[in-house]
Amino acid sequence: MTRQADGSFHFATALLPSGWANSVRMEIRDGTISAILPDRASGPEDERHAIALPGLPNLHSHAFQRGMAGLAEKRGSTDDSFWTWRETMYRFVDRLTPDLLQAIAALAYIEMLEAGFTRVGEFHYLHHDRDGAPFGDPATMSAAIIGAAAESGIALTHLPVFYAHSGFGGQVPGEGQRRFIHDTDSFAALLDRMAALIGTLPDAVLGIAPHSLRAVTPDELALLTPLTQGPIHIHVAEQVREVEDCMAWSGARPVEWLLDNMPVDRRWCLVHATHMTPTDTQMMAASGAVAGLCPITEANLGDGLFPAQQFMRDGGIWGIGSDSNVLIDATEELRLLEYGQRLFARGRNILSPAEGSTGFALFRTALTGGAQALGVSAGLAPGNAADFLTLNPDHPSLTERTDDALLDGLIFAAGKSAIDGVWRRGNRLVEGGRHVARDSIASRYRRALGVLLA
Template structure:
């Protein structure tokens, strides 16, 4: 781990700064930031540096589904028909295959500019729905992949008990997801006892109001107070209009309104998607301090809809981005899709920027990184004293294709040029985990992934 680095230009919590020495502690946090001439002779990074991006929502096993769900099997395909394919795929993934898939994904996420991932993990049971002898079998596969790749992990075991509002019995296709209260408590206790803060952060995740009753939500919050006080809490909400309609049919309330009435939602919460909101719900989320977890490419792929970003930000709301179904591992492409969705719905250009930061790319990256950090409960997502030393080097060709681009516009280029973002070195907690776009274990990780996919292909 570097004792310090010297950045020629970096996007900090004070905006773009030039010629800065960044001192790093032994545990990988930023001790000091000084504009100087590099008196400590730290290694010099010539290309622009941006904060590592937290990925606030991932289902790692879905990475291996790419291409399997892009065939129409229904007169009107939707999220709900896609979900049937996802269930079928999930029923066939073994622990070793999950570890290989997750390691490959996490390596690619690092190369895409992410330095933290929040794994919304609901694959708990054996293929027949029975509990593993080792309760944390599938969580262990996720944690091992994180350790192997160097991508920092916030692990969220999901409590999932029902098929719809009112405690409807789960479907057989959901059997790998379902936990009893006792089994879930056991899982959390084991993961907490094994937890090393340098290795993974632990939080809770009621899957959705469809999958968790009011009584179960209250029980989960009591469990949190007893075992993991102040930990992150994430939940799917208002992703689809059908969910909102089902909520109204069940209790007369829209999804987010129902959630706010059931739980003390605050800044430790992350509401995933929140696609379909009325005015009161936009205001309620912003006022609560909760972060909205946007997954623009998955939301586009599934036909979810478009988030009310302008109204939410004008109300003082916070957002971050996630890769969700992992059809894309590039943070820049998630941000591009978010901005373009707003341009299409508002029929304007350069929307998600500010007077203080008029460059859309810089504004998007910084706001998403800070919002994503809130959703992890960790001091990450910005280059600031006290924050973890997570850095991403953006390639910048002064005499090549980017000759007309200033350093302040480097993120504009990488997000909106239409080309794949060219990322060089990536640091997590001051340790270089990607060098010139390559991972040190890349060959072994790729070999294990191909083997896992070949085994899965025979089952499907």
């Protein structure tokens, strides 16, 4: 769906890397911003809008889980937890075919665009056929993800997942994990195939994702990291039980072990990192790695609260992701992140600097941290893809707001209902809050769920 657009836009106000600017003219050539010109009058050829923001990166998604949103909200006979939710996920994934996966992912991706996300980091671990046997083409399921990105128009950072074990110390994988499993040789072959496929999408990025320390051994992790020059993402310290099991195996907590034993740097994204000591938190911030925070999913699964206040005081950077896609809403991820910290600290405006706007601090950090984690540059600047969104200036929660107050109104009051349009490489994909292909993609999604849930 994404074409190589040329054209020009004029915004009454726009958020640039240097801050807010007025009367901004943006020129686009071949889908890329060629010029940003503040304090310029609009020309007759310009498309005019009131308020422009850069599109946000969604640094952590499991697209197929959009199809099971709401299906795990019935209490079982024992206490429910992440681990009981995981069994529901395993049962859902058993029946997914490439076509069904693409139908579900396409809906997830248009919903991301409608919510202001213009790039997604797809942490993709569903590789094999329903019986666990490899497809003739090892990238068959990844090709479905690429197809969904192409038809929705969203930018893709693809993160094929290496998953080999069911627990710390190289435990034999379980039956429910049969569709995920690789050894290092077969995973290297998958990456070789993906390197050819990913080029079919404009400005796509290919990285890797060792699933977690419980699913990959130290020797395997050491072999995986040299396989890419792109981003490296890993789940870590999401659950208390995971921390306890890691300590029983290694004598160290997960983040502590990772930072002591792997060359963690700015290419890495440590997803969740919920359960850390103050020393872990300080070390992670110093590493330059991005904390991949997914507040809606972390709340849904009962994970806990990330120590965001200390992490930011220590100079750490974070981004947000939609993870399980139980609810796709960039503003809600940011609002819930701040509100969780308020509940924990019993205070207000926790994640903003002194006398600063919380909405601005949340948006700017999510933009820069998410872009770093997904291997791209952030913001409305020459050389970057023309990925942006416009807000409805007549929305009641934006009335009489300017500059940072627009972001406070957007995140804490209006939510995604204030997003009027979303552009990817200069092409409008969302108009009046709806993706231009919503009807056809939603119809195919409903048919897919009819097959899966019948």
